[in-house]
Amino acid sequence: MITSHHSLLFAFVPRPSITEERRRQILEAAAGVIAERGLCEARISDVAARIGASPALILYYFPSKEALLAEALAFRDQLFFDGVEQGMEEEAGAAARLGQLIEASCPPSEPLDRPDNEWLLWLDVWTRSRHDADLSAQRARLDDLMRSTIAGIVKDGIKAGEFQKVDPDRFAILLSALIDGLAIQVLLQDPAVSASTMRDLCLDTAASQLGTSMKSLVGVAPPKRGR
Amino acid sequence: MITSHHSLLFAFVPRPSITEERRRQILEAAAGVIAERGLCEARISDVAARIGASPALILYYFPSKEALLAEALAFRDQLFFDGVEQGMEEEAGAAARLGQLIEASCPPSEPLDRPDNEWLLWLDVWTRSRHDADLSAQRARLDDLMRSTIAGIVKDGIKAGEFQKVDPDRFAILLSALIDGLAIQVLLQDPAVSASTMRDLCLDTAASQLGTSMKSLVGVAPPKRGR
């Protein structure tokens, strides 16, 4: 009875169907479109054009435009954070790790002119999370992750005697807010705030709050991608 | 010849035609709609409904939806800043003035639950200014105004011996970025950052950077509206 429907049996085998790959590809394309045209102006046909397919295909893999865009934002967010965390694994000292995190949190200074900079997605995440409960939860989760990462480093640093005693949670809120606020100016290309001044200000503030020299925060490793 | 066209003569008299008032009323309504539904979802008929008029009327006073929304954002921004600056005129001490500015820059804690909080407009300003050159310029101007206001206060404070010597411009960038970053969390109702913790953090940071006690920053005047 069951064996006669062998197709049903196969359905249980999670063969690496093209589906997952395609979905990922589409999400990537969607993220690019959002970064380029903004969330409001992102059309489903733009996404299709990016992967050289017909608009109908997009709806074959996603139930609606709404769902696609939301998932694309969430997708990118997750990637970003994976990058930040992974970029700090091997660092030993708290100061060095914090330096890396800050470094990774600054938008790249050079290729800011191209309008598909994926950092721009954050702006859309913020505006949209007001109206999308799922995205709002995701955003809160990631911000919380960011803050607890910072707080963890600070706790380690204090315990190791690298930092002076401060409230780790308070510091985490401060630093992550500072990063966000400065990133806005950088992304919007405010002439008063370049990527390097952002970096300096973050490092400076962290150093002064934690009682460390700024030098000890600056690592030697190449900058990683991140928020 | 001219006198025969007496209507033309009247055209030169800037009679307080209903036009200006109506435009203002519409802009106000538009700002409300944007705050409530978000810039993308704002429909022209929503604005019309708010003032109990037909959608066609909106297009009678504004050339297009695009123009209306852009102007509405600019309008609100200007109002906000007028409020901030005007709220500080009479304060004498630099510390007190800075305290007022910070106070005015925090979203009100109580009526945050209502979704038409006009602070939310800032998020839309940021996302849209990427694609709207006019709005971008306006935003840059206001941010610059904010920073130079802060810097001016700091300069006064240093000269008066109230503050310790710091780079005023650098401090201005820092504080305004901190305000922006914290405001995002507050507006998005992140449980970790309430309006009062935002206020505390801003005051605290300012005090520590400027070498003043936080107490001297806290004024007695009621909080004013602002960003």
Added chain:
DNA sequence: GGTTTTACTGAACGGCTGTTCAATAACAGG
């Protein structure tokens, strides 16, 4: 009261774009 200008509206137009669907191509297994 008649006439001109201003304020306003209802209804229709039109385009854009998300979505559906039936039809086709690609492909794997037998």
Added chain:
DNA sequence: CCTGTTATTGAACAGCCGTTCAGTAAAACC
């Protein structure tokens, strides 16, 4: 090859919404 499942698409549908416009009410002026 045949067959059934999966992947893909072109074309048509459908609705929403910005915009237009001709027409009406209201007010101002003579």
